Amino acid sequence: MTKYQMPALCFTAYCLAVGLALVVTSPAYAAVSGDRRTVSEPTLPTQLCATLSPQPAAQSASAQQAWDTQRLQAAIDACPAGQVVKLSAGTAGGRFVSGPLTIRSGVTLWLDRGVVLAAVADPHAYDRGKGTCGTIDTKGQGCRPFILFEKTQGAALVGDGLIDGQGGALMAGSNETWWQLARRAQSQGGKQNNPRLIQVDDGADIVFYRVTLRNAPNFHIMLNGVKGATLWGVRIDTPADARNTDGIDPAGSQDVTIAHSFIRGGDDNIAIKGGSAPTRYVSILDSHLYWGHGLSIGSETESGVSDILVQNVTIDGATSGLRIKSDISRGGLVSAIQYENVCLRGNRNPIDFDTRYDKQAHGSDIPVYRDILLRSVTGETGTLVLRGYDAAHPISVTFDGVRFDPNVSWQIENATLSVGPGGITPAPPVSAPPETSASATPDKALPPGCAGRWLDFPSTN
Numbered sequence: 001m002t003k004y005q006m007p008a009l010c011f012t013a014y015c016l017a018v019g020l021a022l023v024v025t026s027p028a029y030a031a032v033s034g035d036r037r038t039v040s041e042p043t044l045p046t047q048l049c050a051t052l053s054p055q056p057a058a059q060s061a062s063a064q065q066a067w068d069t070q071r072l073q074a075a076i077d078a079c080p081a082g083q084v085v086k087l088s089a090g091t092a093g094g095r096f097v098s099g100p101l102t103i104r105s106g107v108t109l110w111l112d113r114g115v116v117l118a119a120v121a122d123p124h125a126y127d128r129g130k131g132t133c134g135t136i137d138t139k140g141q142g143c144r145p146f147i148l149f150e151k152t153q154g155a156a157l158v159g160d161g162l163i164d165g166q167g168g169a170l171m172a173g174s175n176e177t178w179w180q181l182a183r184r185a186q187s188q189g190g191k192q193n194n195p196r197l198i199q200v201d202d203g204a205d206i207v208f209y210r211v212t213l214r215n216a217p218n219f220h221i222m223l224n225g226v227k228g229a230t231l232w233g234v235r236i237d238t239p240a241d242a243r244n245t246d247g248i249d250p251a252g253s254q255d256v257t258i259a260h261s262f263i264r265g266g267d268d269n270i271a272i273k274g275g276s277a278p279t280r281y282v283s284i285l286d287s288h289l290y291w292g293h294g295l296s297i298g299s300e301t302e303s304g305v306s307d308i309l310v311q312n313v314t315i316d317g318a319t320s321g322l323r324i325k326s327d328i329s330r331g332g333l334v335s336a337i338q339y340e341n342v343c344l345r346g347n348r349n350p351i352d353f354d355t356r357y358d359k360q361a362h363g364s365d366i367p368v369y370r371d372i373l374l375r376s377v378t379g380e381t382g383t384l385v386l387r388g389y390d391a392a393h394p395i396s397v398t399f400d401g402v403r404f405d406p407n408v409s410w411q412i413e414n415a416t417l418s419v420g421p422g423g424i425t426p427a428p429p430v431s432a433p434p435e436t437s438a439s440a441t442p443d444k445a446l447p448p449g450c451a452g453r454w455l456d457f458p459s460t461n
Helices: 061-078 178-190 433-440
Strands: 013-020 049-052 082-086 095-097 108-111 116-119 147-150 157-158 163-164 198-201 204-209 213-214 220-224 228-234 236-238 247-249 256-260 262-264 270-272 279-285 295-298 305-316 320-325 333-345 347-356 369-376 383-388 395-403 409-413 413-419
Touching: 049 061, 061 082, 061 095, 163 198, 204 262, 213 320, 247 279, 295 305, 295 333, 305 320, 320 333, 320 369, 347 369, 383 413
Parallel strands: 049 082, 082 108, 095 116, 108 157, 116 163, 147 198, 157 204, 163 213, 198 220, 204 228, 213 236, 220 247, 228 256, 236 262, 247 270, 256 279, 270 295, 279 305, 295 320, 305 333, 320 347, 333 369, 347 383, 369 395, 383 409, 395 413
Antiparallel strands: 013 413
């Protein structure tokens, strides 16, 4: 796959400093590489070490999940590196019900078409030993994930099957679902102890290819400290009201590509985090996002987020579109961010760059957002938010070929806005000298419209 490199061109433009003095400049584009690897579509593996089919139902649900968990994990543990454990639909309905699984280095888990791998809805199966999974406390760290890649290298999850987190199923021994527990925690000011669906900790060269993830109790895919991950053709499908069900969250990771994927859920569709370690060199390409909270950076940015390339993406019906969020409790430097050929519709805040995400936050970690380029970005109406922290820490954004509905509204504070040769329409409501303000909407063709780029969410397994 050919990477897009942003040319280092200078051109006559104007710069609006909102909350500062007006500055006239000729900005230059800095190169944003995104993922530094050369990434192409993965292929399905050929060397199988085991093929498993569903067994006839056991006498009890608990016996069934214990049996499936044992034989799935045993097959993964016995599989040599470079080979595959394949789950086949067989003749017994294609459904496996399992407790938590761990994927070893070099092993691929292949879910064939028609297979459903369901996560057992039993808090005891995920408990870390303190009896808090499935409860509310102040930490929310009491559950291990359903599928764990821990210090795993060269492993993969592939195929046209489906992983069902069963977030809407009643928990064993309870009259609540995982999602109801999350809502109750929100109303009580606590944190729910719900398992993430898939978590990669300190892994490298991880691949997710073509799988569908549905109904996670918490985040769907969490990448912690990962060096090299390809997520291609992934589908994530969870209701919009399922709290804290982020789609894909790279955190403290580098060289990540998310491509040709479809994501809808109950929180951030994608959230790029820089908490305990920086996240850098991420490419989000040719993907489609639907209901959710948008394509986000943050809210943890204290270690930094940089070199993010978003290209050929549609965001259809998310509350926010392109979003950067942080505050003084977890702020840091967000820089070298490029959005190109992005289509936005049905968003309350199509652009939402806010350094005061939590208005009640306390701390001294001031968020700084700079070197952000929006090129060929098209949207409808809504509110465009560009809120820097203060005059000494403004947001720095360049618009080049950006078009929104004339009725769009702006919320701008402490922002340095530059306009490239493609212009922006409507122009931001800030004062500029007459000889420069006209360059906001130049006499050139605006970016092409988005007709034909909107796709329905694909049918799932």
